[in-house]
Amino acid sequence: MEILVLGSGTSHGVPMIGCECEVCKSSNPKNRRFRPSILVRSGEEAILIDTTPELRLQCLTFNVSRVDAVLFTHTHADHIFGLDDVRRFNDLSGKELPVYGDAETLEDIRRIYPYVFKQTQLGGGKPRVSLQEVERDFSLFGLNIQSFYVLHGRLPVLSYRFDQPATENSPAYSAAYVTDVSHIPPDAMERLYGLDVLLLDAVRFDPHPTHFGLYQALEVIAEVKPKFAYLTHLSHHFDHDTVNAQIPENVELSYDGLTIRS
Numbered sequence: 001m002e003i004l005v006l007g008s009g010t011s012h013g014v015p016m017i018g019c020e021c022e023v024c025k026s027s028n029p030k031n032r033r034f035r036p037s038i039l040v041r042s043g044e045e046a047i048l049i050d051t052t053p054e055l056r057l058q059c060l061t062f063n064v065s066r067v068d069a070v071l072f073t074h075t076h077a078d079h080i081f082g083l084d085d086v087r088r089f090n091d092l093s094g095k096e097l098p099v100y101g102d103a104e105t106l107e108d109i110r111r112i113y114p115y116v117f118k119q120t121q122l123g124g125g126k127p128r129v130s131l132q133e134v135e136r137d138f139s140l141f142g143l144n145i146q147s148f149y150v151l152h153g154r155l156p157v158l159s160y161r162f163d164q165p166a167t168e169n170s171p172a173y174s175a176a177y178v179t180d181v182s183h184i185p186p187d188a189m190e191r192l193y194g195l196d197v198l199l200l201d202a203v204r205f206d207p208h209p210t211h212f213g214l215y216q217a218l219e220v221i222a223e224v225k226p227k228f229a230y231l232t233h234l235s236h237h238f239d240h241d242t243v244n245a246q247i248p249e250n251v252e253l254s255y256d257g258l259t260i261r262s
């Protein structure tokens with residue numbers, strides 16, 4: 001399994017429009033953050049988590065030319081407004097793209113992208129996607145995947161855990177992506193034990209109504225004890241190098257282009 005962080009930023013992205021702060025003006029490329037998304041690769045195949053407004057730029061920047069499935073967490077704009085760009089993956093693969101989400105997410109996608117699902121036009125490129133309601137436990141491309149809810153304010157948001165079974169050449173490996181979260185219910189916490197890697201939301205230092213603050217995220221990490229944790233959905237409150245120097249050794253801020261290999 002390989003995880004590529006396509007975007008480590010919060011909904012505004014970093015730099016923010018019209019902000020003159022040190023982080024937004026920073027020349028450190030790790031302080032430039034696209035909207036939040038990861039790509040999970042298993043062998044040749046790739047699963048995209050969320051389609052941000054910057055999907056095209058993310059794919060061009062990090063040489064992504066293949067996506068075999070999309071998993072959605074929820075339908076806030078920073079997570080879904082790049083869906084139209086998957087047309088290129090339809091063209092490159094010659095296939096329809098399976099898109100997974102819960103029933104509410106799929107209903108939102110149909111409403112927000114009506115032209116994709118209605119016979120509204122002849123000609124002109126449209127994404128070819130098949131909407132599939134996500135199951136609690138399912139498999140894709142050799143990975144066992146669990147979906148489970150965390151709370152983003154009052155909104156239930158899907159998180160995903162990926163388990164790669166052991167093979168002759170590699171030991172078992174597990175990773176989870178938990179973004180847009182301000183509370184993890186006990187049944188979801190149980191899914192987060194025994195991880196090699198946890199990617200977890202931490203939007204700023206202080207708690208936020210719909211996201212973890214840094215210290216809340218570090219508490220969760222201390223509780224579930226992944227071998228390594230990366231923080232994501234980061235705002236301009238975090239200077240990459242300064243914050244990395246202050247947090248525990250097995251935790252780092254993620255950054256765009258970070259590749260995590262099993």
Ligand SMILES: [Zn+2]
Binds near residue numbers: 076180233
């Ligand atoms: Zn978000």
Ligand SMILES: [Zn+2]
Binds near residue numbers: 019022024236
């Ligand atoms: Zn700023």
Ligand SMILES: [Zn+2]
Binds near residue numbers: 152
């Ligand atoms: Zn959100």
